[in-house]
Amino acid sequence: MTSSKLNFNRRLEAMKNTKCLTALRDIKHGVEREGLRIKPSGSLATTPHPEKLGAALTHECITTDFSESLLEFITPPVANSAVTETQLKDIHKFALENMEGEILWPMSMPCFIDDEAHIPLAYFGESNVGKMKRVYRLGLKNRYGSMMQAIAGVHFNFSLPDTFWQEWAAMNGERSNQDQISADYFSLIRNYRRFCWLLPYLYGASPALCGSFIAGKSTHLPFKKVGKGSVYLPYATSLRMSDLGYTNSEQSALQICYNQLSTYVDKLRSAMYTPSENFKHFAAGEGGHFQQLSKNILQIENELYSPIRPKQPTASLEKPTDALVRRGVSYVEVRVLDVNPFSPVGIEKSQMDFLDVFMVSCLLMDSPEMTGEALKEASENMNKVVLEGRDPDLMLAKNGENLPFSTWSAELFDTFRQTAELLDEANDTEDYSRAVAAQWDKVLQPELTPSGKILSHLLQENMDNSTYGLELAQRYAHTIASHDYQHYAKDDFENMAKTSLAMQEEIESEEQAPFADFIQDYFSAPLAKKDA
Numbered sequence: 001m002t003s004s005k006l007n008f009n010r011r012l013e014a015m016k017n018t019k020c021l022t023a024l025r026d027i028k029h030g031v032e033r034e035g036l037r038i039k040p041s042g043s044l045a046t047t048p049h050p051e052k053l054g055a056a057l058t059h060e061c062i063t064t065d066f067s068e069s070l071l072e073f074i075t076p077p078v079a080n081s082a083v084t085e086t087q088l089k090d091i092h093k094f095a096l097e098n099m100e101g102e103i104l105w106p107m108s109m110p111c112f113i114d115d116e117a118h119i120p121l122a123y124f125g126e127s128n129v130g131k132m133k134r135v136y137r138l139g140l141k142n143r144y145g146s147m148m149q150a151i152a153g154v155h156f157n158f159s160l161p162d163t164f165w166q167e168w169a170a171m172n173g174e175r176s177n178q179d180q181i182s183a184d185y186f187s188l189i190r191n192y193r194r195f196c197w198l199l200p201y202l203y204g205a206s207p208a209l210c211g212s213f214i215a216g217k218s219t220h221l222p223f224k225k226v227g228k229g230s231v232y233l234p235y236a237t238s239l240r241m242s243d244l245g246y247t248n249s250e251q252s253a254l255q256i257c258y259n260q261l262s263t264y265v266d267k268l269r270s271a272m273y274t275p276s277e278n279f280k281h282f283a284a285g286e287g288g289h290f291q292q293l294s295k296n297i298l299q300i301e302n303e304l305y306s307p308i309r310p311k312q313p314t315a316s317l318e319k320p321t322d323a324l325v326r327r328g329v330s331y332v333e334v335r336v337l338d339v340n341p342f343s344p345v346g347i348e349k350s351q352m353d354f355l356d357v358f359m360v361s362c363l364l365m366d367s368p369e370m371t372g373e374a375l376k377e378a379s380e381n382m383n384k385v386v387l388e389g390r391d392p393d394l395m396l397a398k399n400g401e402n403l404p405f406s407t408w409s410a411e412l413f414d415t416f417r418q419t420a421e422l423l424d425e426a427n428d429t430e431d432y433s434r435a436v437a438a439q440w441d442k443v444l445q446p447e448l449t450p451s452g453k454i455l456s457h458l459l460q461e462n463m464d465n466s467t468y469g470l471e472l473a474q475r476y477a478h479t480i481a482s483h484d485y486q487h488y489a490k491d492d493f494e495n496m497a498k499t500s501l502a503m504q505e506e507i508e509s510e511e512q513a514p515f516a517d518f519i520q521d522y523f524s525a526p527l528a529k530k531d532a
Helices: 003-014 018-024 081-097 128-144 162-171 178-195 198-203 261-273 320-327 349-364 372-388 405-427 431-444 450-461 465-481 490-509 515-524
Strands: 028-038 062-064 070-074 153-159 208-210 224-226 230-232 308-311 331-338 395-398 401-404
Touching: 003 349, 003 405, 018 162, 018 405, 028 081, 028 349, 062 081, 062 490, 070 081, 081 349, 081 465, 081 490, 128 490, 128 515, 153 349, 162 178, 178 261, 178 308, 178 331, 178 349, 178 372, 198 331, 198 349, 198 372, 198 405, 198 431, 208 450, 208 465, 230 450, 230 465, 261 320, 331 349, 349 405, 349 431, 372 395, 395 405, 401 405, 405 431, 450 465
Parallel strands: none
Antiparallel strands: 028 070, 028 153, 062 070, 153 331, 208 230, 224 230, 308 331, 395 401
């Protein structure tokens, strides 16, 4: 048995004490689900954000992402993933009841869009904060194009409670404090980067897309056609996670470091303040004209495209890196999930249960620091899986050696089964072991993956991706309509909407500095330091 396996077993056994098991019951989850509003015909809805939903700037659980058309539903962190799923159903019900007959697109890759100029930028009002959000999105449009920004995903937020970290530190002979918690989260993140190629295989649901998405673009990918106007790759799992959208070579070359919080922050800040050769021709305040927030590699930290992010909730206008420096890592955001087209709300409880197992396993396993070569290897593995993950002959790179996808997956699932038993014991359930078993079936039978099921349906019916998406959207609109509010009441959402509108009105009533001065002050504010 390898030393790494021995260390995993040692940690696993140590966590079977009563205090650890009790702490593991309080793992928190939250979900951010994105979804395009579409007309009943299946085309993009270009209407403004429905006022009955409230103000996108200030609403606690219903907002917009890049576009007015791209809704984002946010659930607060809770310990019970079944509650998260119910919260999402309630939010979906209220949204659909107040969208004037529009429905939600159930896939990650967008519906048919004949011209990306028709994708409306999100509007957050006339305050400086609202304008900053809009200009940031204008910058994304100018840098990468609007079509890429119409892609939807699901973000899964995961955190372990302080009671767990106290036991974890004692088990490792360390003192529990925020610095140590951040270091342990980064240990988890490094293993996540090593193994997250598995998640697009299991949950990727975008093997095909509407031909309008790549119209006029050059691509090296050997697409095949299905239906009247859809294209696909035979073994693809998640075209959403491919390089079809982001083409920022400068961002790709950043080599963001996940070895320590300090180096991660330094790299991210450097990108925010390093001029970009690619984007210098877009105005950033000259003569009061803004086509982007800045001419740097990243306008703001949120522009970094990463499969996972360490997070700390921010105060108003606080930069994410400043929040991390001041208060450390509070949770991690998993960003590789496609919208699940086989769920009315884009994600299922069993997915969240498996992700708990995955994340806890990443913490329990040895996690040496990553070199630049290791980070490159992880990125290349991810790219292979999103483009050809169901290829039975797929090989991945592990520490410089080629390894069959099936062999490495089997090794990981041996670990997952043990972690699932631990979480089952902590929660007096068998849900985690069942979730792991269901995902293992997908490794054995690629046709059971979401991407496999979608592509099989499209090919059997010679159907367009957009036609299938509309069928599912209509079905889910009826499903959600028959759902009874459970966690929230309708009055709760109506009150949230009123409160958010009042909050936006209050912000806009305050005296506003000239927008150019506001942006200059934001970027020139002293950066938080550890000893501050």
